[in-house]
Amino acid sequence: MPVRHNRGWILSAALAASLLSAFGLSAGDWIGFRGPSGLGAATVANLPVEWSRDSGVLWTAEIGPGGSSPTLFGDSIYITAYRGYAEPGQPGRMEDLERRLIRLDRTTGRERWAVSTKAQLPEEESIRDEHGYATSTPAVDSDAVYVFYGKSGVRAFSHAGAELWQADVGNGLNGWGSAASPVLFEDLVIINASVESESLRALDRRTGEERWRAGEIRESWNTPIVIQSPEGRAELVVAVVGKILAFDPRTGQPLWSCDTDIGWYMAPGLVAAEGVVYCIGGRSGGALAVRAGGSGDVTRTHRVWTGTKGSNVSSPLIHEGHLYWAHDQLGIAYCAEAATGRIVYEQRLPRAGQVYPSPVLGDGRIYFTSRSGTTFVIPAAPRFELLAANSLEDRSLFHASPALEDGRIYIRSDRTLYCIGRE
Numbered sequence: 001m002p003v004r005h006n007r008g009w010i011l012s013a014a015l016a017a018s019l020l021s022a023f024g025l026s027a028g029d030w031i032g033f034r035g036p037s038g039l040g041a042a043t044v045a046n047l048p049v050e051w052s053r054d055s056g057v058l059w060t061a062e063i064g065p066g067g068s069s070p071t072l073f074g075d076s077i078y079i080t081a082y083r084g085y086a087e088p089g090q091p092g093r094m095e096d097l098e099r100r101l102i103r104l105d106r107t108t109g110r111e112r113w114a115v116s117t118k119a120q121l122p123e124e125e126s127i128r129d130e131h132g133y134a135t136s137t138p139a140v141d142s143d144a145v146y147v148f149y150g151k152s153g154v155r156a157f158s159h160a161g162a163e164l165w166q167a168d169v170g171n172g173l174n175g176w177g178s179a180a181s182p183v184l185f186e187d188l189v190i191i192n193a194s195v196e197s198e199s200l201r202a203l204d205r206r207t208g209e210e211r212w213r214a215g216e217i218r219e220s221w222n223t224p225i226v227i228q229s230p231e232g233r234a235e236l237v238v239a240v241v242g243k244i245l246a247f248d249p250r251t252g253q254p255l256w257s258c259d260t261d262i263g264w265y266m267a268p269g270l271v272a273a274e275g276v277v278y279c280i281g282g283r284s285g286g287a288l289a290v291r292a293g294g295s296g297d298v299t300r301t302h303r304v305w306t307g308t309k310g311s312n313v314s315s316p317l318i319h320e321g322h323l324y325w326a327h328d329q330l331g332i333a334y335c336a337e338a339a340t341g342r343i344v345y346e347q348r349l350p351r352a353g354q355v356y357p358s359p360v361l362g363d364g365r366i367y368f369t370s371r372s373g374t375t376f377v378i379p380a381a382p383r384f385e386l387l388a389a390n391s392l393e394d395r396s397l398f399h400a401s402p403a404l405e406d407g408r409i410y411i412r413s414d415r416t417l418y419c420i421g422r423e
Contacts (some may be wrong), residue, residue: 023134024182030072033137038225039271040360042319046407049377050388051420057392060410061417063102066134067399068109068181070417073140075105076408079417080147082133085119088396088414092205095223097123101157109419113161120152120171127177130165130397134413137400138374139182139189143203146189150178154191154203160418165208170197175181179221179267185236185249194220200238202252212252216335218242219265222315229293230275237292238275239266243416246280256294258303261311262286267306268314269358271323277377278309278338280325287323287341292353305341309334314401315358317366319380322378326355326368335382347384349376358401360409373398375414392418 034040048056064081065088071078084096096118103112119133127133135155136148143157151171156164170193181363188211189203190291200214206268219241226236226249236249242263246255260266271278272292287307294302313328322344323336335344344372349355354371361367361380365387368376373392379385392411400412408421 008232011281028068028072028405030405031141032071032139032184033069033223034315034358034401035360035404037184038223038269038314040358040401041313041319042360042362042404044362044406045062046422047365047409048407048420050423051390051396053391053393056418056420058420058423061111062415063412064100065132065413065414066327067131067414068134068412069137069400070402070412071138071140072106072405072410075106077106077417078102078136078138078140078145079104079412080136080138080195086133087280088130089208094119094121094125096121097121097133099147101138101145101147103159103161104417109299109417110328113186115161115163117149117152117155118308119149120263124150124173124175126175129174130414131177131399133177133181135179135399137181138291139184141184141205146184146205148178148180148182149190151196152171152180154189154208155204156189158210165240165319166189167203167208167210169193169201170199172196172198172385172401176221181223183224183226183236185226185234188249188281190249191346192217192220192222192224192226194218194240200224200236200247200252206208208322214247214252217245221265221267222269225270225272227272227277227292228275230291231293233293235292239268239270239272239279239281241265244270244277245293256296256298258297259287259292260286260288260297264312267313268325269310271316272319272407273318274411276304278316278323280316281312281347282310283312285310287336288417289341307335307336307341307343311344311347315320317359317361319361322382324366324380325351326359328355331355331370333376333378333384335384344382345384349388350386353378356399360403360404367402367409369398369402369411371398375411376400
């Protein structure tokens with residue numbers, strides 16, 4: 001696909017290394033939810049395998065509650081948090097609720113600045129399962145940092161912390177809160193505003209002006225991804241209740257839809273490789289693969305396989321012909337053949353409990369972080385081997401997905417950001 005703007009979004013993991021420099025980014029940048037490709041994988045080296053609260057933690061930063069993941073850009077880390085209301089152990093008043101965009105020094109973890117945004121009221125009185133009011137991960141390019149605060153809107157900030165624009169994408173609320181993160185594509189910021197308005201919105205990256213809108217985005221908490229069809233067409237894909245939907249990311253024109261046979265809301269994100277989209281999700285379980293590039297309802301023509309094993313919260317990984325994921329409640333790690341859906345292994349992670357963060361892949365290993373703060377390390381290969389189980393003993397909740405760079409892993413609890421590395 002031709003690059004039309006110098007700030008375009010990366011369409012696949014295979015293109016990441018060759019395109020990063022064209023967008024003013026370095027190979028060490030983790031520029032949005034699930035990294036430079038949106039697929040949870042990065043080309044990094046020298047990642048730590050074993051650590052604990054007393055060993056391997058290079059620094060910590062107390063950032064406040066939230067479930068958003070860290071974004072890495074240049075010498076900085078960007079992350080969101082909330083305060084003033086419903087903080088752990090501090091009820092507070094709804095009138096004091098505000099979101100914060102925080103910029104930290106990537107080397108030391110010191111705060112450089114923080115910008116607060118007052119919540120547009122009324123907000124949801126409580127968020128189920130303690131997910132909180134800051135679950136959307138920032139996206140970043142060389143010009144700005146883009147954040148999504150649900151009913152309180154989408155906002156762009158300069159790297160100095162000045163607000164550049166804000167846009168409203170709806171005022172709906174939900175007891176599970178708002179979770180999807182901004183996606184950058186060419187000169188657009190794309191938002192899954194399912195909770196706020198049952199829509200996808202594409203905003204001009206420079207001004208925040210709405211460029212297109214697509215409807216019928218129901219019961220969808222996942223962040224869309226942009227992929228390439230086998231013919232080279234750019235497709236924006238998102239999972240909604242019962243379906244995968246694909247749109248032209250430049251215009252919002254619907255391209256195709258595929259039934260998933262999953263009857264629950266969709267939280268896990270999609271992944272894709274070699275023109276095939278993979279989906280897991282639903283409390284009742286479920287998984288499927290569908291070929292991209294179709295038109296209209298492609299359920300009968302493009303659906304490759306379906307399965308019964310899935311996860312209701314965390315997203316999968318795709319690597320060298322295999323899918324990897326963990327069940328959110330059972331703490332079971334799965335590996336499946338991408339071509340057929342056949343389960344290669346299902347192994348319980350010892351004392352994992354709930355697994356809400358999405359896994360990440362780097363340096364030939366997969367990192368699963370549990371909700372209680374233990375990170376399980378296994379090979380990125382179709383054989384199960386537990387290399388390490390690393391507990392941070394934080395006594396708080398871990399909902400965010402880790403971020404990776406050479407030699408370091410950044411893991412966020414609902415109050416602390418940990419920088420893990422080789423000492």
